[in-house]
Amino acid sequence: MEDLSRTELMLFIAVYVVIQIAIGLWFARGTKSDTDYYIAGGRLGYFPITLSLFATWFGAETILGSSAAVAEGGLSGARAEPFGYALCLVATAFFVAGKIRSHGYVTIADFFLDRFGKQAEFVTAIVLVVISVIWAGAQLLAIAAILETTLGLPGVLTLFAAAGIVIFYSMFAGLIGDVVTDVVQGLFLMGGVGILFAAIIHQFGGISAMLSVIEPEQLRLIAPGESLFTRADAWAIPVIGSLVTQEIITRFLAAKSTSVAKAAAFSAAGLYIGIGMMPVLIGLSGAHLEVPGAAGDNFIPAMAIEFLPPLLAIVFIGALFSAILSTVDSNLLAVSSLISINILKKLHARSSERRQLMIARFGTAFAGVGALAVALGGSDIYELIALTSVFGQGAIVVATLIGLRTRFGGTAAALACIYTCVAFNLATLLILPLQSAMGEGLGVGPALGAVLAGDVEPIDGYFIYSVVASLAAYLIVGLLEQSFRKAP
Structure with missing residues (x-):
């Protein structure tokens, strides 16, 4: 201009x-x-x-x-x-x-x-x-x-x-x-x-x-x-x-x-x-x-x-x-x-x-x-x-959709869902790409910089994995909660 x-x-x-x-x-x-x-x-x-x-x-x-x-x-x-x-x-x-x-x-x-x-x-x-x-x-x-x-x-x-x-x-x-x-x-x-x-x-x-x-x-x-x-x-x-x-x-x-x-x-x-x-x-x-x-x-x-x-x-x-x-x-x-x-x-x-x-x-x-x-x-x-x-969001969606429409799952199920999702997000967006960059000969510092700059791709399907893992965690812990409540 x-x-x-x-x-x-x-x-x-x-x-x-x-x-x-x-x-x-x-x-x-x-x-x-x-x-x-x-x-x-x-x-x-x-x-x-x-x-x-x-x-x-x-x-x-x-x-x-x-x-x-x-x-x-x-x-x-x-x-x-x-x-x-x-x-x-x-x-x-x-x-x-x-x-x-x-x-x-x-x-x-x-x-x-x-x-x-x-x-x-x-x-x-x-x-x-x-x-x-x-x-x-x-x-x-x-x-x-x-x-x-x-x-x-x-x-x-x-x-x-x-x-x-x-x-x-x-x-x-x-x-x-x-x-x-x-x-x-x-x-x-x-x-x-x-x-x-x-x-x-x-x-x-x-x-x-x-x-x-x-x-x-x-x-x-x-x-x-x-x-x-x-x-x-x-x-x-x-x-x-x-x-x-x-x-x-x-x-x-x-x-x-x-x-x-x-x-x-x-x-x-x-x-x-x-x-x-x-x-x-x-x-x-x-x-x-x-x-x-x-x-x-x-x-x-x-x-x-x-x-x-x-x-x-x-x-x-x-x-x-x-x-x-x-x-x-x-x-x-x-x-x-x-x-x-x-x-x-x-x-x-x-x-x-x-x-x-x-x-x-x-x-x-x-x-x-x-x-x-x-x-x-x-x-x-x-x-x-x-x-x-995607950071923890898959778990928020899973717990919200199930929790809004059913009474299945309680505190432990929701927490397991969220913690699992965050763990998968950190693994697929940071830890695994960092390992990949270091495997190409980069030091920890340069590798971390490359990951944070987006120069290293996350693994394929990282969000889908976090949603599936979150759902599995919610369902498994929810079933355990039910079994404990029913136990004499």
Whole structure:
């Protein structure tokens, strides 16, 4: 961009952020308790819940990560986006939303407390906090990638600035502010992605010409040499791994009825497919264009700079910010709710309503600092998002689905399920890849660095293995619990 365009973009981003904060704080001014703060009093209607679900799910990985993965490897590079996560929204509406909402929980860990006891509640909260903090860190990485590409600003500087803005906004806006700004951000996001999609079509001379450059091998859903387990994982991670998350459950709890929550989830899934296909098509066709800097997570921002007039490029960059802001503030609120209600539950129980709200806001700030620490560690956005969907998540899904519909299994079954899953995740994502890297002659330090950087692949089917192992642990220990109860 020319200097004038960069100045305009910086001014636009500053104004945009200020407006978002002002809107969120205005609607959150009546927040009086942590229940208001976390689930907006459970009074929201179909339209805001639909756009909030869409905007929360449609984050950095959808626009930046998936388009880059598709440009590099075709459809096999990003099956999670938009297909897998749209299916996840539908599955969550069918299997989880109604049951969770009918009991009046605020967090998923509340369900584990009610169904499996205090120990299961605490362990579940810890696992979910880790997932959401890493997810938020990935979103902050996306902000740094955008500003580094469009403005040439140092990545570390933008990380600290973005973290400070999001922490302040999330601390005081709460869910009601989050949802209201999600409506604005969702509309802005759809417009921005649509503008870039139209510009790419124009660049090719029409939709037919754009589609004609896509080569048959790009449309393969199976990568060359891909094993059956890897293929199954590619679909299982988004569909099953994200089936039970605090971010999406919060939206269901904030809806004024179960029917509204389900209808909104179906509509959000439809929007997700429709809008999510645009970055995919841009990745497929844009791979045939020679665009400076269009590599990795900078693929989409580079396309916007190259093919959009300055004013429209500014609008698109604003749309990217919308996608990221609407996701990261939801992550921080999710972490805050788990910390204040489930991890610090004794403090929460002894506190007044006003103090509970204060604890909730400090919990949000703590989550933001944790996300910043993750982002400073650095990682590829798409891979980071995928891995956070599996750390202990298979067990959360297994225990939730069984526990919601049956009385089979108690505290021991749930704990065995979670511990087994975490052990399998650590083995398949860290220990076995580390051994593989060391087997190639690397020392412990370099091998660990290669594993953490994603240069060493986890074993095929790592998520499927963790789900199967978690299910087996739950069933075996659940049967043992039954036998002990029946014993004289």
